[in-house]
Amino acid sequence: MSTVTAPQPAPTAQAPVGPAVQARIAWRGPVLYLVVALISLVFFSLLTPGEDTTRFMVSTRDDFVEIAPFAVPSRATALVLSVVALALALWATRLTTQRRKVPTWVPILFGGLVLLAFLVWVMAGNTNALPLTILLTGALTLSVPLIFGSLAGLLCERSGIINIAIEGQLLGGAFLAVVVASLTDNPYAGLVAAPVAGALVGAVLVLFAVRYRIDQIIVGVVLNVLVVGVTNYLFSTVLTQNPQSLNSPPRLPTLPIPVLSQIPVIGPVLFDHSLIVYLMYVAVAVLQVMVFRSRWGLRMRAVGEHPKAADTVGIKVNLTRVRNSILGGAVAGLGGAALVSAGLAFTKELTSGKGYIALAAMILGRWSPKGALAASLLFGFADSLRQVLNNLGSPVPSQFLAMLPYLATIFAVAGLVGRVRAPAAEGIPYVK
Incomplete structure (x- = not known):
């Protein structure tokens, strides 16, 4: 009895396997x-x-x-x-x-x-003796305006709006906080008023960016110059003539947390501050969760990465950008209030480039709230170190110490950022 064997498939030619291509080593x-x-x-x-x-x-x-x-x-x-x-x-x-x-x-x-x-x-x-506790406390305090500014940039750029106007938002928030706190003799009133000034600057930015589709970088730079000019004019004409009523804000009271504030080193550094510092803790934690763990954050990131796809599923792209830009401006206004929370009077160009350092902190932090926090603390530490060493005396020239915060910014962005990718639709107007 013969057996019938099934036809075997013809052998297929296999492509020669070459050596695997390895990624280039980053030295x-x-x-x-x-x-x-x-x-x-x-x-x-x-x-x-x-x-x-x-x-x-x-x-x-x-x-x-x-x-x-x-x-x-x-x-x-x-x-x-x-x-x-x-x-x-x-x-x-x-x-x-x-x-x-x-x-x-x-x-x-x-x-x-x-x-x-x-x-x-x-x-x-x-x-x-080098006071480490004072050094670290100063680093946290000086980094608070930078943290709020970098969070403002993150909210805007994650939705596709480039926010170069952080400098103007910080300055506007500081100006309105000083004036309102001086008029009411209530530092908390100034804390409430500061976000209004930042939100107004953010609204103007997004108006020109979304409605008129003007280059967002140019609009941001112009807004910075505009806010500097307006605040300088009001300082020279209004605040200087009546400094007791308009430029003498009370200090935000310190609110030490019981027990925690008495822990050596950690207590004074983290738990013995005014309300603005505790608001910063809350803002970073809430935004870290909301940006990456919520539907709101998913929609915002979708608008910043692929607005056409977001529009296809029913997300209002331009409305999202308007809301986030105004919210980001309000957050930056809180940073301006932090600049004068110690009862400081308003002076010309009070921010001294802190808005641009906050922008660098946002990039160094890779558009993440916790990353922006870490980068801002680095720059705040450099500024605090400058102040402490100037007070104690050191062999380092004072001119070099004054350069420390800006040198830290340059070296951090140039040497530590590496290859970062901004949101894909950043700075690109969306037209249906």
């Missing part, structure tokens, strides 16, 4: 780590006199446990910190050569080690 990070680590090793440790000591103060009188100021040997401490930083740089270089991702904690720890080595070097031989 910028490892090179930056190595250069900074070597600078720290040479200048902050080897060139420090061996007999000098550096004194630190980490406690305040109101803490549960009062820690006495202590001194450390300058050269030995800076040497240990620099060697550990160099070891981290070498490890990051090895991971990069193996095409493995460098963990997020590596640059954070590396930056902290180099920063401590710098502080040990700059305060070596100084009879004054």
Whole structure:
């Protein structure tokens, strides 16, 4: 009995498999780590006199446990910190050569080690103790306007509107906060009025951007110049003539949180501030959830990435952009109120470029609330360090110390941002 075999399919020719194409190694990070680590090793440790000591103060009188100021040997401490930083740089270089991702904690720890080595070097031989608590508290306080400004830019740009007018929104918010608080003798009234000024600037920005489809960068720059001119004119003519009634705002009272504010170091830095700082905590947390975990945030990001697709599913693109731009302006106005929350009088060009630094913080934070928070804290720390070192006296020239916040901005954006992608429809008017 014969068996019938089924016909076998003809063998198919297989394409030759070549070597896999590997991604190009990015050497910028490892090179930056190595250069900074070597600078720290040479200048902050080897060139420090061996007999000098550096004194630190980490406690305040109101803490549960009062820690006495202590001194450390300058050269030995800076040497240990620099060697550990160099070891981290070498490890990051090895991971990069193996095409493995460098963990997020590596640059954070590396930056902290180099920063401590710098502080040990700059305060070596100084009879004054470096008040770390005051330094960190000042960093948080000075970063609050930047955080609000970067959140304002995030709200606008995530919906497709480029907000260069953060500088004007901060300045307008500070001006109205001072005037209203001075007239009512109530700092909280100024805190309520400040977002109104920022929202007005945001409304003008989105009006020209959406309705008349004018280049958003040009509109933002013009608005900054306009707000500077208007506030300077009103300061010179109105506020100067009657400073007691119009330019003498009361200070926002400090609201220490019971128990938490008395924890050494952490308490004074995080839990002993005015209402504006606690509002910043809430704003960052709420926006982090809303932008990435809510339907509102999904729609906003859809408008900023692909407005045509968003319009197809029923999302009103231009209305979303108008609402977000006005909301972003109001948030920036709160940042302006933070500038004068300590009872400071209004002066010409009070913001001094903080709006542009906030814009850089938003980019460095990759259009994320928590990223903007971290970047703003970096710039605020640079500004606080400048003030503390100027008060204590240091071998670093005062002109260089004045450059610290802006140098930090340039190096951070140029060296740490890497390849970032803005929202795809950013700055592009939408026409049905």
